[in-house]
Amino acid sequence: MAIAAEVLIGLIAFIHIYILWFEMFAWESRGPKVFRNFPKDLFPQTKAMAANQGLYNGFLAAGLIWSFFIESPLWQMNVATFFLGCVAIAGIYGAMTADKKIVFVQTVPAVIALIALHL
Secondary structure, three states: OOHHHHHHHHHHHHHHHHHHHHHHHOHHHHHHHHOOOOOOOHHHHOHHHHHHHHHHHHHHHHHHHHHHHOOOHHHHHHHHHHHHHHHHHHHHHHHHHOOOOHHHHHHHHHHHHHHHHHO
16 A cells, blocks of 8 residues: 555544544543534433444444555455445444534545545
8 A cells, every 4th residue: 555545544543543432431521522512411321322333433443454464455455445435434424413524534534545545
């Protein structure tokens, strides 16, 4: 993979590790500050749901990190493409259902990384 694509994939993996931490361990403390349009009493009630979402974000990060350890260039690109596509789609869905800013945190970086990966 080109260095630019690797850097972008690493940054996206880091973002998803942060999202894992946020949704699994800081949902009730940081959640109301991040999602100001949600009622504050919603956060304790949705703690388990958010933790489940955090776990899935961790799987996205793990897949992106895994792509660095694949020896075959073709499979390295295939795996990175798959997980970046998952991140992009998750960002679109998150923007439609939770907060429009998610598209800029997840989808835009994933699409830029996909372009860099395939150039």
